[in-house]
């Protein structure tokens with residue numbers, strides 16, 4: 391396929407070619423908060439098979455009509471994730487964005503927690519998260535660092551970079567923060583920028599500029615308001631779209647809202663018109679074959695929210711280079727791709743209960759019979775991570791884990807399966823690292839931690855828990 395960086399011919403026909411799929415690499419991608427699929431489209435065009443989840447019905451429809459299966463669901467309720475090679479996500483940016491109230495992690499729309507949950511469950515080879523640069527500044531910084539630490543503890547090499555879409559063939563200045571994580575020690579490289587900067591003219595030729603039947607004219611009153619607004623805000627160059635520059639950042643607000651900040655075209659006679667859906671899509675580098683579903687407002691929302699597909703393609707290229715490299719050179723840099731040895735093993739893993747295992751139930755019943763009251767499935771939020779012990783005594787700050795011999799590598803009964811040994815080595819090592827990190831985080835937070843082995847006699851385990859409880863009067 392043509393390298394977009396060596397662009398020949400018109401940009402519009404190039405976009406239609408660069409963002410088409412000509413082969414499948416056999417790697418699966420799960421896109422959390424997938425929206426219309428701007429981020430997915432870049433991965434899809436690089437040969438990944440994509441599936442998405444989003445709570446918006448219109449966005450899920452756009453995604454599934456253009457790219458692949460999309461589930462319409464609220465991710466806050468999601469605990470079951472499909473087994474994939476790569477997790478990608480562009481969670482809502484309102485918690486951090488300048489336009490929002492910047493409530494950060496207290497905002498119910500914050501999605502980093504769901505991403506960590508999915509990574510813990512799936513253990514994909516690579517993770518890519520996109521958000522506004524504000525996440526890496528002031529209020530967001532500490533939270534972002536905790537997010538990166540959580541990925542690190544799970545065995546990933548984590549990198550963070552800010553990319554401007556205009557450096558990757560998109561006719562728009564749009565700075566976004568990317569956090570990438572790949573299993574192993576070597577972080578993902580920042581994608582190479584294009585040498586050529588694309589301007590609005592290449593996406594919206596001057597013939598379109600004058601007359602587009604689908605566009606709405608900006609009323610005289612609104613036009614006068616825009617001019618007053620710009621004067622009052624000391625704006626030197628009018629914020630109309632300029633044909634020989636990259637566009638300002640497209641947002642849902644400036645595409646669909648009738649505000650002083652709206653994106654609009656100033657016609658030669660001085661009147662103004664809004665952008666059409668297709669023009670907005672082009673400024674985001676969506677190919678013309680990509681169709682959006684829903685009302686006009688909903689389409690603008692999906693477009694304004696999206697990662698520009700050409701930018702996503704550049705990031706996807708770094709991921710595919712790494713995955714293909716790992717597959718072909720014997721995993722020199724990164725641990726093996728975690729694929730269970732067979733469909734049966736995969737089904738067994740999925741069926742394997744994370745909670746309410748028999749040893750847990752036996753221990754809980756024994757403690758209950760002795761009059762102890764406790765919490766189950768109770769998240770303990772520490773300074774560095776959220777931990778979910780199997781049994782929690784919140785007032786006494788005692789956390790109990792019942793560790794299965796296989797999954798937690800018990801020194802007596804832990805075994806390494808012979809089939810697909812490199813996969814199991816990685817998987818079990820990651821479990822061990824997570825156990826250590828959980829214990830460490832709880833101890834640092836002033837908790838008493840009891841780790842009970844699955845094979846431990848119940849009375850012995852109860853006695854150990856009671857010793858811990860006795861040291862912590864309520």
Ligand SMILES: C[S@@+](CC[C@H](N)C(=O)[O-])C[C@H]1O[C@@H](n2cnc3c(N)ncnc32)[C@H](O)[C@@H]1O
Nearest residue numbers: 423424425427428429444445464465480696697
């Ligand atoms: C910034 S947009 C994602 C854009 C997408 N990455 C793209 O490139 O097109 C965030 C998306 O998150 C979705 N969303 C917000 N909260 C959600 C939740 N709790 N569960 C599922 N989707 C959610 C919104 O509907 C929106 O489509």
